Amino acid sequence: xxxxxxxxxxxxxxGRAANLPCNHSTISGNEYVYWxxxxxxxxxxxxIHGLKNNETNEMASLIITEDRKxxxxxxxxxxxxxxxxxxxxxxxAGNNRKLIWGLGTSLAVNP
Amino acid sequence: xxVVSQHPSWVICKSGxxxxxxxxxxxxxxxxxxxxxxxPKQSLMLMATSNEGSKATYEQxxxxxxxLINHASLTLSTLTVTSAHxxxxxxxxxxxxxxxxxxxxxxxxxxxxxx
Numbered sequence: 373x374x375x376x377x378x379x380x381x382x383x384x385x386x387g388r389a390a391n392l393p394c395n396h397s398t399i400s401g402n403e404y405v406y407w408x409x410x411x412x413x414x415x416x417x418x419x420i421h422g423l424k425n426n427e428t429n430e431m432a433s434l435i436i437t438e439d440r441k442x443x444x445x446x447x448x449x450x451x452x453x454x455x456x457x458x459x460x461x462x463x464x465a466g467n468n469r470k471l472i473w474g475l476g477t478s479l480a481v482n483p
Numbered sequence: 484x485x486v487v488s489q490h491p492s493w494v495i496c497k498s499g500x501x502x503x504x505x506x507x508x509x510x511x512x513x514x515x516x517x518x519x520x521x522x523p524k525q526s527l528m529l530m531a532t533s534n535e536g537s538k539a540t541y542e543q544x545x546x547x548x549x550x551l552i553n554h555a556s557l558t559l560s561t562l563t564v565t566s567a568h569x570x571x572x573x574x575x576x577x578x579x580x581x582x583x584x585x586x587x588x589x590x591x592x593x594x595x596x597x598x
Contacts, residue, residue, distance in 0.1 A: 406586065415576045415589035416527070418485070459526075470517075471587060473526040 376460045381478045384454075390447040392477050394460030397441040402464045405436060406471070407445045409456040416459065419445065450481045486510055487579050489590035496567055497598055504562045504593045506577030512557035513579035517587065518550075521574040533560045567597040 377395040384390040396405065406421040420427055420434045422443075427434040433446040447454055459476040463469050486509040496502050506516060514535050519527040531541045531552050539552035551563040560579075564571055574594050578587040 408589075413574075413592075413594075415487075415489075415592040416578075418586050418588055421586055470529055470532070471527075473528075475526055 375472070376462060376474055378458070378460055378474065378477045380475065381480070383480050383482060384447075384450045386452060386481055386483050387449055390450040390454065390479060390481070392445040392447075392458050392460075392479065393442065394444070395442045396460070396462045399440050399462050400464070403462045404465055405434065405440075405443050406461045406463065407432070407434065408459045408461065409454075410459070410476070411453075411456040417456075419458075450479075452481050452483065455479060455481045485581055485586075485588040487577065487588050487590040489577055489593050491593060492591060493594040493596075495596045495598065498568050499566055502564045502567055502595060504564075504575055504577075504595075506560045506562070506579070506590050508558045508579040508581060508588075511579070511581040513560075513581050514557060515580040516554060516560040517578045517580070518552060518560075518562050519576045519578070521576060521592075527576065530562075564595065567595070569597045571595065572597045 404421050404423050407419040408416040410416045420429055420432050422434045422436055436443045457476040457478050461471050488507045490505045516533045518530045520530050521527050529542050530545045531539045533539045533552050533554040535554045535557050541547045549565055554560040574592050576592040578589040580587050
């Protein structure tokens, strides 16, 4: 599975959009981009995933560049409860494919 | 939808005892479940992949005789930490594969403290 690179930490003002970048320059054609987050002392929470088209759901939007070498997770109106570690993972969709977890981006939403 | 539960949420036990952790997919069937371990300020480390009705596949360095995994049904997998020692104290998290294109859904985790 391809590796990803994320900034270790980011800050965002409450109510503003949080844009979390992820580089995955070695992504393969059949690999998806998955985003999860982990709030302190809890299990990870699935946010969104995509292959090559931009995706949006009730939690966030995922923008994937045309060459698929990077992506951005957008939380449109960050709240204090969005403070968490955000993980960007690339993997194929096979039944037993593993998620390789890096250190993610620690997002602090400030009042 | 896509809710995964774990029980217990935390457990304290004496060294040498065994601890069983249950992972259930509440509103979907999961042919594949995963068990992770997370130490403080570290990322998740995959321990094993559990497939319903077959033996689990363990990651390198994980002792299969110490961490027993049973995936007897499409909604339940169990992890038993046998003869637990203080170094086994950790945050254990399960996930179930049930979403579109391989999305995994995670349980809330079980915090184990071995005295």
